[in-house]
Amino acid sequence: MKELPTRPLVIGVTSRSLFNLDDSHTIFERDGVEAFADYQIQHEEVPLSPGPxxxxxxxxxxxxxxGSPLCEVVLLSRNSMDTGLRVFNSIDHHGLKITRAAFCGGNEPWPYARAFSCDLYLSTEAADVRRALEVGLAAAQLIGDHKVADSPEVRIAFDGDAVVFSDEAERVFHSDGLNAFQDSEVASAHxxxxxxxxxxFLSALHALQAHYPPNKSPIKTALVTARSAxxxxxxVRTLREWGIRVDESVFLGGLPKSAFLAAFxxxxxxxxxxxNxxxxxxxxxxxxxxxxxNE
Structure with a gap:
């Protein structure tokens, strides 16, 4: 194994991403912040159920x-410290090793993702995620409930254009169509x-994989893209230039992605x-x- 990294991978996650806070959020939207605070304090010994x-x-x-963790998770919450006690109690109940947090008292938590040097920021709030992306954070809005993958491995799939890569090629497709896109990509293949x-973030995952023997890493990555030959x-040449390897890559030529994500x-x-x-x-x-x- 290679020498451990100087710092672990850092993931910032909001309280509504980590736990199901739908009931209290409904109270907040219907009755306001004081009713929300009262509800959280009254239920602070009641563990929250898992979120996405x-x-x-x-x-x-x-x-x-x-004996050294490769990843640290930081809790980032709009709650105040007082109402956030239920979240920390739930972290303890579920045995999660999360010790760092920012309780923002109603303000957006994404600025603290930068302060904590997060490699990834996960939120359920679209506006939050957009602002994080604007300042250069890898950020995403979680959609729907998590269906637990039947594997002990961390299995992460990425789209290509506008996610791992810029949208420069996608703009050609958007403005001039598929044939122009293919011609442009062939001309720019090198x-x-x-x-x-x-x-x-993909590069950081690749670096973590290097700390395990070949083919023994519990981290698996896949590129699942609508591109085709x-x-x-x-x-392929871009990832080679960056020194990044993905474990699996699927070029779908426009087919729906869901079945392939399930296969991975x-x-x-x-x-x-x-x-998607x-x-x-x-x-x-x-x-x-x-x-x-998304413009």
């Missing part, structure tokens, strides 16, 4: 090599694509198109509101 990011967080926290918002070559047994899938993450087939969908399709 819970199972993924568990898997990341279980990545330990020679020109690496510009990095997208999740390039650095001949536009595949630029993707993904825990989470990051895609710039909401329709609403029917993921496996794991939780994570919408990345980046690129021309």
């Amino acid at each position: 990011a819970f199972a993924l967080v568990q898997k990341f926290l279980n990545l330990i090599v020679d 020109v690496p694509l510009t990095a997208g918002p999740f390039k650095e 001949p536009s595949h070559e630029r993707v 047994n993904a825990d989470i899938f990051f895609d710039d198109q909401r329709v 993450v609403e029917t993921v087939g496996s794991g939780v969908g994570a919408h990345v509101p980046s690129g021309i399709k």
Whole structure:
């Protein structure tokens, strides 16, 4: 194994991503902040049930090599410290090793993701995620409930354009059509694509994989893209230029992605198109509101 990284991978997760807070959120929207606070305090000894990011967080926290954790999870919450006590009690109840948190008293928590040097920020709030992406964070909005993948591995799938890569090629497709897109990608096959918002997170996962013997890493990555031959070559050469390896890659040529995500047994899938993450087939969908399709 290689020497351990100087710092673990850091994932920022909001309280509504980690736990199911639907009941208290309904009270907040219907009756206001005081009623919400009273409800949380009255129920602070009642553990919250898992939310969409819970199972993924568990898997990341279980990545330990020679007694050292490879991942740290930071709780980021709009709650005040007082009303947030229920969240920390729930963390303790479920045995999650989360010790750092920011309780923002009603303000957006994403600025603290930067302060904690998070490699990934997960939220259920679309506006929160958009602002995080604007300042260069890898961020995604979790959609729907998590369907636990039947595997001890952390299995993460990524779309390509506007997620791992920039949307430069997608803009050609959007403006000039499929044939122009294919011609452009063939002509630029040896020109690496510009990095997208999740390039650095994928790179960090690749670095973690290197701390395990070959083919023994509990982290598995997949690229699941609507591209097909001949536009595949630029993707392959770009990842090679970046020094990043993905375990599996699927070039679908426009086919629906859900069956392929189920075949990969993904825990989470990051895609710039909401329709693709609403029917993921496996794991939780994570919408990345980046690129021309989200303008």
